[in-house]
Amino acid sequence: MIRYPRSIRARSSLAASALALVALAVVGATSSLAVRYRVQDDAFYHVEQIASQWSAAARAGTIPRMIPVSGDIRLIQLVDARGQVVAASRTARGRPPLSTMRPPADDRVQRVTDGRVLLVAIRITAAPDAPVVLAQRPVPALLSGHLLEYGLAGAALTLAAIVACTSWIAAGRTLRPVEAIRARLAEITVSDLSLRMAVPPGDDEIARLVRTANQTLDRLDGAVAQQRTFAFTASHELRNPIAGLHLQLEEALLHPGEVDLYDTIRSALSVADRLDAIVGDLLALARLGAGEPAPPELIDLGELAGREAPRAGRVPVRVRADGQVWVRGSRIQLARVLGNLLSNAIRHAESAVDVFVTTSTGEAVVRVADDGAGIAPADRERIFERFTRLDDGRRRDAGGSGLGLPISLDIARSHGGTLQAEDSPHGAQFVLRLPLIDDRPEQHAERVCAARQQF
Structure with missing residues (x-):
């Protein structure tokens, strides 16, 4: 061999x-x-x-x-x-x-x-x-x-040796920066991603490689920092309810005659529900971060919004759709987005929640508006950060996880769309935009049948 x-x-x-x-x-x-x-x-x-x-x-x-x-x-x-x-x-x-x-x-x-x-x-x-x-x-x-022939062979071998020597020297000079890059990368560890490689002058392949490697390290450094922050915040958010649950159970054991067991168990179940919600949201974020593909399907956003809107609740939810608005994606994930937005709007609304499903220049647009206190412009970006909860949200629902809006934003981005808080005359308004599909299920089926008949 x-x-x-x-x-x-x-x-x-x-x-x-x-x-x-x-x-x-x-x-x-x-x-x-x-x-x-x-x-x-x-x-x-x-x-x-x-x-x-x-x-x-x-x-x-x-x-x-x-x-x-x-x-x-x-x-x-x-x-x-x-x-x-x-x-x-x-x-x-x-x-x-x-x-x-x-x-x-x-x-x-x-x-x-x-x-x-x-x-x-x-x-x-x-x-x-x-x-x-x-x-x-x-x-x-x-x-x-x-x-x-002997003379020509000797000349050929001499020239081949010269070519080999020249190639060896030229390759060594060309690969010397690559070896320096390798040695520099070997010094970089997960605990210290701040090191960067010196960019050589010019715009050749080596220089572009170094710039790309530095950009990749920048993204990796940001991702690691984000994961560390996320792990710290998640630990903090989980520690509080666990500590409260431990305190309640310990008090019930130490002072069984002085503690109402019914209230203790009900409070413990409430804390367990909050922990379950947080863990479920963390798993959803992990799946979205891993990029697990969801089977795409044609979805009518107007029909989906009507299904997700509660029939009865604290305030009425009114859904208005401009006909059938079709998108392609995961029904389960988009239903979760609408559910999160509706739950958030119902929590802050004073009298009603309005859902508008329209189209605009190749986009499907879903607007969820409430008539509550609204969101300050300075907080409209911050609310999409993980575990971020405004004071009004904590007051209205102390058991929230602060992950609903970040999950909704990740789902929107995975579908090629956007989700943001926009201006509203009264209260808050969240706008979901997704790529519009002009294809109707009937038209899609007709084209599939026509294509099969051609074969």
């Missing part, structure tokens, strides 16, 4: 070297063939020039019986039609013909090589009995053996 290097630096250098070797191998093979062809062609051309010179002399009848030579061409012969050597150079004299080849009349010049020598045969004339000039020389030293 082949094991590849774990280091990016080593892998990049290895890949660069392999690519360089492949490219250099192709270039080397091509160069070897080109050089061999060129050197051999030049050598043949030189031999052909000498042979042509003595062929012309033979046609003129001026060729000597002892043909003078110079350079690398030592073997020259003039062979007649019977294969007899008529004239030859000193080295070729007394030898049999260098070749039995006789070029045809229509192609008087022929080149032949056996890998050791280069031979050129030239027919003097087109006549049937025309003699042939043969000239021969050794193959050039560059073409003998594999010296050329």
